[in-house]
Amino acid sequence: MEVVLAKEQDLERLEALYAQARAFMREHGNGGQWGEQYPPRALLQEDIKRARMHLIEDGGELLGAFVFFVGEEPAYRAIDGKWLTDSAQYGVIHRVASAGKGGFVRRVVEFCTARADDLRIDTHRDNAPMRGALEKLGFVPCGTITIDDGTERIAYEICSRISFASQNKCREKYPLDKLA
Numbered sequence: 085m086e087v088v089l090a091k092e093q094d095l096e097r098l099e100a101l102y103a104q105a106r107a108f109m110r111e112h113g114n115g116g117q118w119g120e121q122y123p124p125r126a127l128l129q130e131d132i133k134r135a136r137m138h139l140i141e142d143g144g145e146l147l148g149a150f151v152f153f154v155g156e157e158p159a160y161r162a163i164d165g166k167w168l169t170d171s172a173q174y175g176v177i178h179r180v181a182s183a184g185k186g187g188f189v190r191r192v193v194e195f196c197t198a199r200a201d202d203l204r205i206d207t208h209r210d211n212a213p214m215r216g217a218l219e220k221l222g223f224v225p226c227g228t229i230t231i232d233d234g235t236e237r238i239a240y241e242i243c244s245r246i247s248f249a250s251q252n253k254c255r256e257k258y259p260l261d262k263l264a
Contacts, residue, residue, distance in 0.1 A: 085147065087195045090128075090137035097146050098128050098137070105181035109211065116235075117208035123179055131179070140191055148182040150192050154200050160239065165227015167204070168241045175200030180214065189217040193242075201244045206237035 090098065106118045123131075131137035131151050140147045157176045160167075175196050182188040196203050206229055207214045215238065219225075223240035230236055 085140055085142045085191055087191075088139050088141060089135055090132050090139050090149065092129070092132060094132070094139060095125065095128060098149055099125065101146060101149055101181050101183060104183065108184070112213060114208055114210040114212070117211055138195070140188065146183060147185050148180070148188045148192070150180045151178040152176065152196050152199070157204065159206070159229050159231050160204055163227045163229050163239055165239065167226050167239075168224060168243050169202050169245075171202045174202040174204050177203060177205040189214070190221060193221050197244060202241065203243075204239065204241045206231070206239045209236070209238055
């Protein structure tokens with residue numbers, strides 16, 4: 085498997101992948117996170133232009149896509165809860181979409197942790213598959229944030245500079261059942 089930056093010519097494959105991901109979410113009780121059209125083509129184009137959209141391919145087969153950048157995510161400034169760190173610079177993961185092959189989220193996280201010590205991601209409370217994958221990979225639910233459309237998301241963080249025991253203490257303070 086290799087991670088490559090998406091190019092303009094990947095747009096049709098990306099749109100098909102995200103349509104498949106939306107269908108998967110609907111089938112698994114999460115029809116509200118991305119609705120019928122998210123992410124729109126213009127947002128995909130912007131992600132490509134800003135060199136944030138990454139593809140994971142295996143022998144030319146598209147296994148999935150995700151956005152990754154290091155910086156600040158404005159939606160993460162206000163959290164009902166508390167982040168593990170007070171970092172101004174952290175890795176942000178968004179718009180994770182898989183073609184359904186196992187281990188995809190793990191590969192995304194491996195790629196991102198090689199580029200940032202501190203990672204943040206959010207997901208809809210009804211996205212049980214993603215929430216489960218994040219928890220298995222050591223992400224800690226830190227609270228809730230509100231995104232641009234006014235809906236709430238559960239915010240997760242993992243930091244390689246913090247011991248696992250300290251991250252467990254945060255998990256005790258913000259357990260998943262209180263965020264469900």
